[in-house]
Structures are given as structure tokens and as C-alpha cells.
Amino acid sequence: MPDATGQAAPKAKRPTRDERREEILAAATRVFGSKGYHQGSLVDVAAQVGITHAGVLHHFGSKDKLLWEVLEYRDRVDVQHLEGKHIPGGMELFRHLVTTARLNADRRGIVQAYAVLTGESVTDGHPASTWVAERFSVLRGEISQAVRELAAERDVTLPEGEPERAAAAVIAVMDGLQLQWLLDPEAVDLASATGFAIESILTATLGAAVRIAGS
Amino acid sequence: MPDATGQAAPKAKRPTRDERREEILAAATRVFGSKGYHQGSLVDVAAQVGITHAGVLHHFGSKDKLLWEVLEYRDRVDVQHLEGKHIPGGMELFRHLVTTARLNADRRGIVQAYAVLTGESVTDGHPASTWVAERFSVLRGEISQAVRELAAERDVTLPEGEPERAAAAVIAVMDGLQLQWLLDPEAVDLASATGFAIESILTATLGAAVRIAGS
DNA sequence: GCGGGCTTACTTACCAGTAAGTAAGTGTGG
DNA sequence: CCACACTTACTTACTGGTAAGTAAGCCCGC
Numbered sequence: 001m002p003d004a005t006g007q008a009a010p011k012a013k014r015p016t017r018d019e020r021r022e023e024i025l026a027a028a029t030r031v032f033g034s035k036g037y038h039q040g041s042l043v044d045v046a047a048q049v050g051i052t053h054a055g056v057l058h059h060f061g062s063k064d065k066l067l068w069e070v071l072e073y074r075d076r077v078d079v080q081h082l083e084g085k086h087i088p089g090g091m092e093l094f095r096h097l098v099t100t101a102r103l104n105a106d107r108r109g110i111v112q113a114y115a116v117l118t119g120e121s122v123t124d125g126h127p128a129s130t131w132v133a134e135r136f137s138v139l140r141g142e143i144s145q146a147v148r149e150l151a152a153e154r155d156v157t158l159p160e161g162e163p164e165r166a167a168a169a170v171i172a173v174m175d176g177l178q179l180q181w182l183l184d185p186e187a188v189d190l191a192s193a194t195g196f197a198i199e200s201i202l203t204a205t206l207g208a209a210v211r212i213a214g215s
Numbered sequence: 216m217p218d219a220t221g222q223a224a225p226k227a228k229r230p231t232r233d234e235r236r237e238e239i240l241a242a243a244t245r246v247f248g249s250k251g252y253h254q255g256s257l258v259d260v261a262a263q264v265g266i267t268h269a270g271v272l273h274h275f276g277s278k279d280k281l282l283w284e285v286l287e288y289r290d291r292v293d294v295q296h297l298e299g300k301h302i303p304g305g306m307e308l309f310r311h312l313v314t315t316a317r318l319n320a321d322r323r324g325i326v327q328a329y330a331v332l333t334g335e336s337v338t339d340g341h342p343a344s345t346w347v348a349e350r351f352s353v354l355r356g357e358i359s360q361a362v363r364e365l366a367a368e369r370d371v372t373l374p375e376g377e378p379e380r381a382a383a384a385v386i387a388v389m390d391g392l393q394l395q396w397l398l399d400p401e402a403v404d405l406a407s408a409t410g411f412a413i414e415s416i417l418t419a420t421l422g423a424a425v426r427i428a429g430s
Numbered sequence: 431g432c433g434g435g436c437t438t439a440c441t442t443a444c445c446a447g448t449a450a451g452t453a454a455g456t457g458t459g460g
Numbered sequence: 461c462c463a464c465a466c467t468t469a470c471t472t473a474c475t476g477g478t479a480a481g482t483a484a485g486c487c488c489g490c
Binding site for chain 4: 041042043053054057062063
Binding site for chain 2: 034035036038039112115116118119120121122123124129132133136137140164165166168169171172173174175176177179180182183184187188189192193196197199200201203204205
């Protein structure tokens with residue numbers, strides 16, 4: 001509807017490219033989070049920012065590419081509250097994990113997106129599967145390293161493979177608790193259950209009571 | 216699983232209604248397991264038993280109903296190898312959980328189906344969500360009860376809510392490890408990691424070393 | 431400082447593919 | 461002979477993706 005009268009209505013300023021991309025990424029996170037990747041359509045995403053699905057493709061090229069950027073976006077947002085610091089080590093890391101769990105209890109959308117995409121990723125040929133696998137691998141590396149640091153601090157020598165097993169268990173318990181919490185928030189206290197489980201695993205691994213405390 | 220599916224046999228005898236239903240359920244388990252519910256189509260399922268998708272609908276009415284029966288079917292199969300017929304309690308339960316994990320390492324398909332459907336179920340309005348939530352709830356009840364039994368045996372009094380927290384953590388760690396194992400079987404030893412994690416949680420909860428041993 | 435050309439950010443229209451579901455017809459075993 | 465298992469043929473509803481057109485902003489010679 002070209003408006004030749006010059007009677008400029010509320011002149012919605014056209015967003016810049018980067019603003020728009022950010023809007024779309026946020027919308028896509030919500031959509032993929034609430035419907036999953038396959039079930040969430042580009043039309044859904046587009047509707048949330050008030051454009052058409054072709055507009056979304058203009059910015060991201062394909063649905064797959066959009067997913068990739070959503071995943072990276074999540075990482076970016078996730079690290080944001082980490083005050084510019086790089087990933088902490090030793091006990092600091094576990095404190096960070098519990099803190100994240102506490103924060104996550106108020107960010108249902110993001111948790112849901114992560115849970116849905118992770119679950120979906122084990123299907124054959126899913127575009128997110130390598131990302132998720134890589135992520136798990138990196139996390140296991142970081143956490144097992146932190147376990148080794150703690151062991152060194154306390155002069156305990158760990159059996160072969162023990163740090164890795166503990167790391168996998170820590171990640172597993174966090175993911176699993178998120179799932180249960182999403183399905184029944186009343187039944188599971190995300191932060192306290194996470195803290196409890198991590199302390200349990202560390203205590204058993206290091207052979208002495210471990211409290212995470214802090215925060 | 217009876218039926219050798221002599222699929223090329225020209226004069227194969229027509230399966231009875233119940234045989235056919237069983238075949239379809241097994242096929243649907245494989246399909247939903249490898250592709251997820253939304254991505255797995257009725258055509259896929261039908262092709263696996265050598266009929267058309269309309270034939271599947273003839274037996275199950277709708278895709279949603281098929282999913283429901285698949286879930287019930289899984290329960291039925293799952294309980295089959297549980298000779299005793301009723302769920303064990305106390306330490307016996309935890310032994311059973313670890314044994315199941317060991318068996319699962321050779322049943323990738325079933326594990327995948329469970330993981331995919333569980334993950335998918337947190338999407339809005341998913342037909343399996345109430346089933347999964349219910350399942351979690353029942354499991355938490357059974358496991359927390361077993362924890363209480365162990366505590367009583369050992370004359371420890373547990374803080375309020377501790378059995379439930381431990382139960383949630385046990386379930387979480389099993390689910391989470393399955394996810395990691397599916398994405399990278401080399402990196403995670405399902406059985407040993409599960410045993411380790413459950414022992415850790417029980418030890419921390421009961422305040423004394425717990426070995427599950429057995430099997 | 432302003433008109434023209436170029437780029438950006440979309441829209442509309444359409445494509446081919448695939449989904450679930452339905453209705454009606456067909457072959458066959460009992 | 462006829463109920464049932466199933467197929468064929470179809471509809472309706474979307475999907476992601478493409479092509480082409482358009483309106484708005486931005487830079488530049490003049």
C-alpha cells in the first residue's frame with residue numbers, strides 16, 4: 001500500500017541487517033525450542049518477526065544454516081554471563097555449572113530448545129548431530145580436566161578413565177534433570193538437584209566429601 | 216519377535232490381524248526410533264511390513280494412536296525380560312537398573328527410540344509428553360522408595376526430599392548417558408558409567424560406601 | 431543538495447515434494 | 461458369500477526453496 005499522501009504513519013524504522021538477524025535468531029530459538037527443528041517451520045519463525053519465510057531465507061540461506069547459527073547464538077548468549085572470562089577450571093568450573101543450572105530455571109525457553117535439539121540430534125542424519133556430539137566431547141574434556149585438577153590438589157590418584165567417567169556422569173545428570181524439570185517443574189528443583197548430583201559424583205570420585213557451596 | 220517375514224515368498228500366508236499389528240508395532244518402533252515421531256512417516260512404517268500407509272491406518276486409525284500403542288508395546292517388551300513380573304525393591308532395583316543398562320548397550324534401536332521420543336516429548340503439545348511425564352513420575356516413586364528402604368536397612372535418617380532428589384538424579388544420569396552414548400559410543404561405556412554414577416549417588420545419599428556389584 | 435544508480439530487505443507467487451487422512455473398490459480365506 | 465485386509469486413488473495441508481518484482485535507504489557525480 002503505497003502512501004502517496006506524505007501522511008507518514010508511525011514510521012517504523014527499518015531494522016539494520018544485524019538487528020534483524022538477531023531478531024530472527026531469537027525467534028528461531030523459540031520456535032525450534034517449542035516445536036523442534038523438523039516440526040518448527042520457517043513460516044513460524046518468520047511470523048514471529050513479522051516477515052515472510054522468504055525473508056528469513058534471504059538472511060540465512062537455508063533452514064539448516066539457520067539452525068547452525070541458532071546453535072552458535074546459544075553458545076554466545078551462554079558465555080555472555082560469564083563476564084568475558086574464559087571457561088574456569090577446577091572447583092570454579094563446578095560452581096559455574098551449578099550457577100548455570102540456577103539461572104536456567106528462569107530460562108525455560110533456552111533449556112527447552114537445548115533439550116529438544118539434543119534429543120532430536122540422535123536421529124539419523126540430523127543436521128545438529130555433529131554439533132551436539134562435538135559439544136559433548138568438548139565438555140567432557142573440560143570437566144574431566146577439572147576433575148584431575150581437584151584430584152591433584154587433594155593428592156589423590158585416580159584410576160584410569162575415572163575423570164572421563166565422572167565428566168560424562170556430570171553432563172548426563174544435568175541434561176537428564178533438565179528433561180525431567182521441563183516435563184514436571186514441580187517435581188524437580190533444577191538447581192538443588194543438580195548441585196546435589198554433582199557433589200555426589202565428585203565426592204565418590206575423590207573419595208572425600210566435596211561441597212560446592214558458593215554463589 | 217516371531218515372524219521371519221518371508222517377504223519375497225509369493226504365496227506367503229496372510230498374517231492374522233494380531234500378527235500384522237505386532238509387525239507394524241515393531242516396524243514403527245524402529246522408524247520412530249531412528250527418525251523420531253514427526254520425521255518418521257507412516258509410509259516408512261508401512262514399507263517395512265510390505266504394505267501401504269493406508270494399510271497401517273486401517274489397523275491403527277491415526278499416527279497418534281500408533282505412537283501410543285508403540286509406547287505401550289515398549290513397556291510390554293521391557294517388562295518381559297523381568298522374570299519376576301513385579302519391579303524389585305531395595306538394592307535389587309539398582310542392580311536391575313545397571314543390568315538394564317548393560318543389556319541396552321546391545322539394543323541401540325530401543326535406546327534410540329526412547330531417547331528420541333523423550334526429547335521430542337518436551338515440545339509443545341507432543342502426543343507422548345504425558346506418557347513420558349507419567350513414566351518419569353512412576354520411576355521417581357519407585358526409586359525413591361528403594362532409597363528409603365536402603366536407608367532404613369542402614370539406620371540412616373534422610374533429610375526431607377532427599378530420596379526424591381536422589382531418584383531424580385539416578386534417572387537423569389541414565390538418560391543423559393544414553394544420549395552421550397548414542398552420539399559417541401566410543402567415548403562412553405554405558406554400563407560402567409551408569410554403575411559408577413548410581414553408586415556415587417547412593418553413596419553420597421546414604422553416607423557410606425555402596426557397591427552394587429552383582430551380575 | 432539532489433537526481434540517478436546501486437544495494438539491501440524484503441514480498442508475492444509459485445514450485446515440487448511429502449505429509450496424514452479418507453473413500454471406495456478389490457481379492458481372498460473361511 | 462461376505463467380512464475383512466488391504467490397495468488405489470485421491471484430497472487437503474504444509475514444507476523448504478526459488479524467482480522475480482518492488483520499495484526504501486545510501487553513495488556519488490554534478
